[in-house]
Structure formats: structure tokens, C-alpha cells
Amino acid sequence: MRIKKGFIPIVLTLLVVSVSSQAVIDVYQFDDPEKEALYKKLTGELRCTVCQNQPISDSNADLAKDLRRKTYEMITAGKDEEFVLNFMTQRFGDFILFRPPFQSNTLVLWIGPFIILIVAVFFLIKFIRRSTDDIPLTDTDRAQAEQLLERDK
Amino acid sequence: MKRYLIPFAIFVVLVIFLAIGLKLDPSYIPSPFIGKPAPEFDLPDLHNPNQRLKTSDLKGQVWVLNVWASWCTACRAEHPVIQRLVSLNIAPVYGLNYKDKPEDAKKWLQELGDPYKANLVDRTGDVGIDWGVYGVPETFVIDKKGLIRYKYIGPLSNGVVDAEIVPLLRKLNAEAD
Numbered sequence: 001m002r003i004k005k006g007f008i009p010i011v012l013t014l015l016v017v018s019v020s021s022q023a024v025i026d027v028y029q030f031d032d033p034e035k036e037a038l039y040k041k042l043t044g045e046l047r048c049t050v051c052q053n054q055p056i057s058d059s060n061a062d063l064a065k066d067l068r069r070k071t072y073e074m075i076t077a078g079k080d081e082e083f084v085l086n087f088m089t090q091r092f093g094d095f096i097l098f099r100p101p102f103q104s105n106t107l108v109l110w111i112g113p114f115i116i117l118i119v120a121v122f123f124l125i126k127f128i129r130r131s132t133d134d135i136p137l138t139d140t141d142r143a144q145a146e147q148l149l150e151r152d153k
Numbered sequence: 154m155k156r157y158l159i160p161f162a163i164f165v166v167l168v169i170f171l172a173i174g175l176k177l178d179p180s181y182i183p184s185p186f187i188g189k190p191a192p193e194f195d196l197p198d199l200h201n202p203n204q205r206l207k208t209s210d211l212k213g214q215v216w217v218l219n220v221w222a223s224w225c226t227a228c229r230a231e232h233p234v235i236q237r238l239v240s241l242n243i244a245p246v247y248g249l250n251y252k253d254k255p256e257d258a259k260k261w262l263q264e265l266g267d268p269y270k271a272n273l274v275d276r277t278g279d280v281g282i283d284w285g286v287y288g289v290p291e292t293f294v295i296d297k298k299g300l301i302r303y304k305y306i307g308p309l310s311n312g313v314v315d316a317e318i319v320p321l322l323r324k325l326n327a328e329a330d
Contacts, residue, residue, distance in 0.1 A: 049182060049287040062252065063287050066278045091192075091285040093185040 184304040192283040199272035217246040218293040222253040223261035231308035245270040
């Protein structure tokens, strides 16, 4: 099959376009793969406070860029995960964490779903029990059942 | 009648929760700084870069920090409100020029007037991060002990100044050192 004349230039152009659209997010160099992994983990877990449903790793907001730079600086300086998270929550509050910490004011958030589940299961069992136990078998029902069993033999 | 009672109760509870949810402002993030010491900065003055100002230099007085930038359109709208607040002469207002080019900032002040006691230059935004700034303009009130007592996110209005900031400044001014 012959490839049409304009095909290769088009493919090459598309490749160039896709590379440049990825280059929007800044690139940081790490000397240690462990630090790089920590950077990726943290920037994925910290909320961009300007564009609230994005982690700072995804956002192009100025603040997200600054927070990425700060995170990078702290990690390359050898700080651990706890230090970075403390740094961020001291400044922006627990709100910056996508995973809220387990503490008194988030208790309902963490335990609530389990309580609802337990209550739901309780009512479900009650409902099933009532719908099976409460109907007494009449004599005609019993006769009909026996007749059906008899027929199967 | 009785069998409708439980679904109705669930419905009412749901409506109450949704009504509360509707009234919440999702962009409002409570500041972890209220009642905490103001973060330390050491920044050059916009007009005299050789002169530096530290947070600790301002201890012993009630002061206001207004975070602004020339690229921020809401700051432009807020500017007359700041000018009016300063003219009331209750507490000095310092400007934190956030992630701005000094030339642009100076031009902005020349055009609109400079009500600030001093303007501090935070070119990189690092001090902004230390203060938990995530959207300009933001306004802080710091008491005589150097504790942050109030934070307002977004452009101030005369209404907010009169209802919240002026009474707070008066109260803090009356407090002992």
C-alpha cells in the first residue's frame, strides 16, 4: 500500500504538538529516585487551594507552581514527607490535604460511612426476617406444597 | 400514615444538610493563622530597596498587612477602600507587593495613589507562601504582640471595613502591649 504524500508531515507535526503541550508543567531534576518518588507522591496529594479539585501536580496556577518549587526545594534539601506536610498545613490548613487527617473534627467524615453501613445492614436483616418469618403457612398451602413435592419424585 | 414517617424524616434531614451545603462558600478556607504569631519576613522596601523591614520591627503596634499586585484586577477595585481605611487613621497599613515587577508596582501606585505606610517586595512569592496567601488581595490584622487576629480573603469593601476591621482595630489599639 502506498502512503499518501501528505501523511508523514502530518504525523510529524502531531508529534511535535503533543510534546509541546506536555512541556507546560515544569520539570525538576532529582539525583535520587527515592526523592523523585516522594515529590510525585506529595505533589499528587496536596490540593491546589486556588483550583480546589486539582492537586498541585496537575495545576498550572501560579500558586501551584510556587508550591511545587517549594516542595522540590524541601525534598532536595533532604526533608522528609512529614516535614513537607507540616510546612503546608501550617500555612494553608488541613484543607490543603486531599486525605484529611484522622482527628476530632474529621471523626464523622472517617467513621460516618461505616456507621451508616452498620445501620443499613441492621435494617436490611430486620426487613428480610420479617418478610420470611411472619407469614404463617395455612393448611391449603401445606397441602399444595406437599403435592408439588410429590410430583417431583 | 405511620409508614411514611421514616422516609419523611430522612427527607427532612437531607434537605437540612443540603440547605447548609448551599450556603457554604467552597472557596473560603479557614486560616490556620488566627491567634498565631505573624510569620517572620525580612523584605526590601519598594521605593528604597536598601531599606529592609522585618515582622519583628512592627511589634508593639496594631498594623494591617494588605497583599496586592499590579496584575491583580480585584486589587484595583479594592484600592479606594484601602485609601479610605488609611484616611481613618486608626492603624498603619503595610502593603505586601506579591509576585510583581517593582516597576509595574511603582507605576500602579503613581497612578492610583500610595496610601501604604510602606510597601514590601515579595518578588518570588515565598513570603506569600509563609503567610498562607493563595489569592490576592488578602488582608491581615496583626496585634501589638505580633499575633494575627484577622484575615480577609478577596477585595475588601467599605462595608466589611466598617463592620469588622475598624471595630477590631479600635479594640486591639485599646489592648495592653
